[in-house]
Amino acid sequence: MSKEKLYLVKIGGNVIDDEKTLHSFLADFSKIPTKKILVHGGGKIATEISKGLGVEAQMIEGRRVTDAETLKIVTMVYAGLINKNIVAKLQANNNNAIGLTGADANCILSNKRPLKNDIDYGFVGDIKNIDSKVLSLLISNNLNPVIAPITHDGNGNLLNTNADSVATSLAIGLSQEYEVDLVYCFELKGVLSDFEDKNSVISKIDFKKYQHLKNEGIISKGMIPKLDNSFESINNGVNRVIICQANDLLPIIQGENLGTLLVKAE
Amino acid sequence: MSKEKLYLVKIGGNVIDDEKTLHSFLADFSKIPTKKILVHGGGKIATEISKGLGVEAQMIEGRRVTDAETLKIVTMVYAGLINKNIVAKLQANNNNAIGLTGADANCILSNKRPLKNDIDYGFVGDIKNIDSKVLSLLISNNLNPVIAPITHDGNGNLLNTNADSVATSLAIGLSQEYEVDLVYCFELKGVLSDFEDKNSVISKIDFKKYQHLKNEGIISKGMIPKLDNSFESINNGVNRVIICQANDLLPIIQGENLGTLLVKAE
Numbered sequence: 001m002s003k004e005k006l007y008l009v010k011i012g013g014n015v016i017d018d019e020k021t022l023h024s025f026l027a028d029f030s031k032i033p034t035k036k037i038l039v040h041g042g043g044k045i046a047t048e049i050s051k052g053l054g055v056e057a058q059m060i061e062g063r064r065v066t067d068a069e070t071l072k073i074v075t076m077v078y079a080g081l082i083n084k085n086i087v088a089k090l091q092a093n094n095n096n097a098i099g100l101t102g103a104d105a106n107c108i109l110s111n112k113r114p115l116k117n118d119i120d121y122g123f124v125g126d127i128k129n130i131d132s133k134v135l136s137l138l139i140s141n142n143l144n145p146v147i148a149p150i151t152h153d154g155n156g157n158l159l160n161t162n163a164d165s166v167a168t169s170l171a172i173g174l175s176q177e178y179e180v181d182l183v184y185c186f187e188l189k190g191v192l193s194d195f196e197d198k199n200s201v202i203s204k205i206d207f208k209k210y211q212h213l214k215n216e217g218i219i220s221k222g223m224i225p226k227l228d229n230s231f232e233s234i235n236n237g238v239n240r241v242i243i244c245q246a247n248d249l250l251p252i253i254q255g256e257n258l259g260t261l262l263v264k265a266e
Numbered sequence: 267m268s269k270e271k272l273y274l275v276k277i278g279g280n281v282i283d284d285e286k287t288l289h290s291f292l293a294d295f296s297k298i299p300t301k302k303i304l305v306h307g308g309g310k311i312a313t314e315i316s317k318g319l320g321v322e323a324q325m326i327e328g329r330r331v332t333d334a335e336t337l338k339i340v341t342m343v344y345a346g347l348i349n350k351n352i353v354a355k356l357q358a359n360n361n362n363a364i365g366l367t368g369a370d371a372n373c374i375l376s377n378k379r380p381l382k383n384d385i386d387y388g389f390v391g392d393i394k395n396i397d398s399k400v401l402s403l404l405i406s407n408n409l410n411p412v413i414a415p416i417t418h419d420g421n422g423n424l425l426n427t428n429a430d431s432v433a434t435s436l437a438i439g440l441s442q443e444y445e446v447d448l449v450y451c452f453e454l455k456g457v458l459s460d461f462e463d464k465n466s467v468i469s470k471i472d473f474k475k476y477q478h479l480k481n482e483g484i485i486s487k488g489m490i491p492k493l494d495n496s497f498e499s500i501n502n503g504v505n506r507v508i509i510c511q512a513n514d515l516l517p518i519i520q521g522e523n524l525g526t527l528l529v530k531a532e
Contacts, residue, residue: 054318072347076343079349080341080342080345080349081341084416088369091422092420092421097369099367099369103357103365104350104364104365106362134407141400152353154358156354156355156357157354
């Protein structure tokens, strides 16, 4: 029996920070005719609120270092402000959204990241388990989960978690029951073969080609974690991964050849 | 066929503001052997965050006036910080909690309150509809909803909503399917016959007795909205309402005669 289709879409700060972009993205997302899940990142708002409250944001290797005060702020901003505004706006589009963190319904359990090279990332979670059964219960009842990148350790602590990792883990976990297409919406039109040329989108890439382009230095540093995550998900049951701009999401789902399609082997 | 028992428990700021009280309350709540829902209010944290961000809290007749900035703060604090911390702590007590606002799964729809005597309450919601069907779906799958007092208008706007009203409306809405006991946990041991004597708890009260005590001036002003809400719920299908201290919740559920029991008629 063929599995039912599920789109798992991840949006980052560039979509969240701009009201018009977010509004138009959510209208498009609502038009996806299949089952769907939205995972969102943070954006600038957390940094602004931190500044307002006099809490300085610390970054190590592109990841926020999460002390107790920063954890409070990301919980407020990601799970509260951003998540609930997205849910309310999806409801206005007749899309029955339900906003969740990993603590809700115990759907994403994490381990607090251990010290690494003497770096303490603080309250940051590395995902340990996805409860795909409870997510399926919601999805099969036509509820569309909207997931904030906050998880928990099962001992009462919330943990700040990378939104790309949340999307990858959910996509893999749900692949047993659904045919999952994972779509990363970000600021560029796709993976570029020439970073100076925003239109040099690589339309299709398999793991072998990725290794080659990485070795040649053609794929830039910032893309590597995203592509590593993506190939991990393809190797673990996800049907396909697409990396694209937010406003290309709906055309892609309707069959247009935009963005970068990652496949297991060409 | 007799209906299944559901406890709908509401906690206010006095439980939320004190870490030890909250911890012990959540351990007790987890021990309730029947289906259950927790509704929480706000507490001092929203006021503190507002101060930190330079947003002044305005109150009219005991209700917060919610301008756009205040709405952002209550959304962050109630739906984010407080709700998710409660959920994570319940999970640590092996209680499969799921934190929701009224926007999530469209479970509580409100109308923005119209101007009243020239007072603009701002983004405040008066409850219009409860989707008890979606809440039943969660409850019957052993998920325990934890509800923050934020609702939505169906047009993309979140609305700050009185937590007592949320509890009352949910209790009424769920009474068709469940035998609902509504428990308000607050700072006193129950409704007092002498406000100077904290132990003068009225153990049982019906509507007639309430009207009498109100007319005599024995029931104080602050209690009137809570009791009006409570009798409204009893007249609309709720099995019983109990008003008590948070640490008396579990003994009451286990059969002890504490707090004030509101009944339809003695």
